[in-house]
Amino acid sequence: MDSLSILVVDDEKAQRDMVCGFLRKEGFQVLGAISGEEALEILRSRSIDMVLSDFRMPGLSGLELLQGAKKINPETPVVIVTAYGTVDSAVQAMKEGAYDYLTKPIQLDELLQLIRRIEERQHLVREVKELKEKLLDRFRFDNIVGSSGKMQEVLSLVARVAASDSTVLIRGESGTGKELIAKALHYNSPRSRGPFIRVNIAALPETLLESELFGHEKGAFTGAAETRRGRFEVAHGGTLFLDEIGDLSSSLQVKLLRVLQEREFERLGSTRPIKVDIRILAATNQNLEEAVQEKRFREDLYYRLNVVPIFLPPLRERREDIPDLLDHLLRKFSQAQRKKVEGISREALALLLKYNYPGNVREMENLIERAVILTRHNVIIPEDLPSYLRESPITEQPERADTGKSLTGAVEQIEMQMIRRALEVHGGVQVRAAEELGISERVLRYKIKKYGL
Ligand SMILES: Nc1ncnc2c1ncn2[C@@H]1O[C@H](COP(=O)(O)OP(=O)(O)OP(=O)(O)O)[C@@H](O)[C@H]1O
Ligand SMILES: [Mg+2]
Known part of the structure; x- marks a missing residue:
């Protein structure tokens, strides 16, 4: 374990030097600050495991520093040093969330004992985190967050059908993670070494989509200068993911049905049948049953696709996942942006826990990415969030109890x-x-x- 980094705050040079010198000799990483203001600067710019601060200082008092430090990172233990006989200030500091207090003159062995306890606490915190991760290993797929009951059900289904070749239809609102689940199915299947090919059906006009899927021979149509393999061929040995399947035109629905039934098709401009070994996954946020009723979607194709349906619940119906998702996304984007953003302030967290996320995880992802880019601190504060989050009327959510996690x-x-x-x-x-x-x-x-x- 790395040695603890300790920030010693005292306006009196002699006292500060004495404590810093002692702690350095004990092998800790020590930083000194001559005022509460300077201490907050340091806390914002780097990670500190413990703060030891004098209570009475010109400028920011120890108590104010404590409040500021808690805002930056509520986990940082702050120990306040009070003058002998000023128990009131110590009690006040404890009420404000100080980890402990010492009275002057500081007894160095007492201080050391205190630090050892903080070390032990950090150790335990880490253990708790690891334990939690182990528990989640049950149905854990890399990068998929979901310890809520609803997501565990989804992930257990994913685990069970991944290994098979059955066609899976993934449903869910926009941004709920349909593509993520499609990839999890592929990468946890025997086909994982083969290609994972995604076709976004909504993105292409019908004619282009047809040659994209089936390929074409040279000269099959104006502009077909070269023979080209379609996505069905490219996906051979792997998985073809048909995204936004609800947007497939009726003539292509017929063609797709045939591939699903016979695993065979022809390139445009050719009569030579091509056989492929592929697994098909499809996704949509549309109501396919309604589309079938209204004859916009072929019933036979619907049944061919809907062999195993997986339904991804919207985020607002699994709010227990919100804290873990925030954590996950914060780590993801602070890494991507190479910024050391380590937490979310209490106020910002309250806003993020309260929000309804009509755009589901994708929307949360955008919020956090933006906040990581904008923030000038090592935690996200309300100002880093879009104003509609800050101004939206506070609607009490029924399932808020889980923030205790x-x-x-x-x-x-x-x-x-x-x-x-x-x-x-x-x-x-x-x-x-x-x-x-x-x-x-x-x-x-x-x-x-x-x-x-
Ligand atoms: N449970 C989750 N854990 C971690 N990241 C997630 C989770 N769900 C979604 N995401 C992330 O959110 C983003 C949106 O997910 P994805 O693209 O899979 O959603 P979608 O349902 O396909 O959305 P759309 O309908 O808008 O295409 C992705 O970047 C994905 O990695
Ligand atoms: Mg998608």
């Missing part, structure tokens, strides 16, 4: 468990429990009250 929640859970265990082990004797936990008795009492233990 955030990392902060997990850390508190761990802390609570550690305290409970220590109290049990020491038969409820607080002095001993506090000693084992490496915190002062006062802090322990505070936490017992906080967690209602």
Whole structure:
């Protein structure tokens, strides 16, 4: 494990140098700041594992620094140093979310003990993350986020049909991940080494689409200067993904039906039948049943395609996935943009958790990409989000309880468990429990009250 990076904030040079020197000797990465303002600058520009700040300073006080630090990254533990006898300020700091406090003069062994505990906490946080990932391994496909019950159902179906050659019809609103699922089906099938070929049916006019799909011989029509293989041929040995299948014209519906039945077709301008070994996947956001009723879509083709239907629920019906998706997309775009954007401020998160996402995951993706590009901090703040998110009336969502799954929640859970265990082990004797936990008795009492233990 890398050594902890610690930011020491104190306006008094002698005190700052003493603490910095001691911590450096102990092997930590140490940065000093002479004011709260400077400390916030540092917190915005790089990742810090712990802040140790004096309470009383000219300019920003330790308390204000604490509030600012929490905004930048709510996970960063902040320890406040108060003058002897000023318990009120310490209590205030704890209420504002300080991790702990020390009184002057700082006892170096006490400080060290505190840091060890923070190290342990970080270790646990990492373990919790890894555990969570392991749980998700059940039906995990690279890059697909979905721990909600609804998505787990989808992914278990994907896992079951991927290996077969059956035709799959993927349904769902725009932006729900239909193409992503098509790729997962291909890359988890025995055909994964073969090609994955996508044809966007809505993007091409009928005549072009026909030669795109079936290919043509030289001279088959004006402009056909060369013989060209169609997508059905190119996909040989792999998977052909027919996207936006609902837009297929009626004459091409007939031709496609034949390929599906006989796995055989001819290039335009040729009578020589070509046999291919392909698996067909199709997707649409249209109501195909209605199209069949209205005779816009052939019923026989519908049944040929709809062998295994997979329905992707809209994001608003699986809001539990929103936090994980935000996390995933933030990582994806901060990597792509080479920017160190590590989190989302509490206020921005509240907006993102509340939003209804009519454009589903694709819309969320656009929001996060834009925010990562715009932000000037290492967290996303409300100003980085489009104004319609900020101004939209706050509509209470029924399923908001799951925001408790955030990392902060997990850390508190761990802390609570550690305290409970220590109290049990020491038969409820607080002095001993506090000693084992490496915190002062006062802090322990505070936490017992906080967690209602
Ligand atoms: N569950 C998910 N986990 C991670 N990324 C996702 C998920 N669902 C969708 N995405 C991402 O959102 C974007 C939109 O997904 P995709 O293109 O598969 O949707 P679609 O249903 O085909 O949309 P459209 O109907 O607009 O073509 C993609 O970049 C995709 O990677
Ligand atoms: Mg699509």
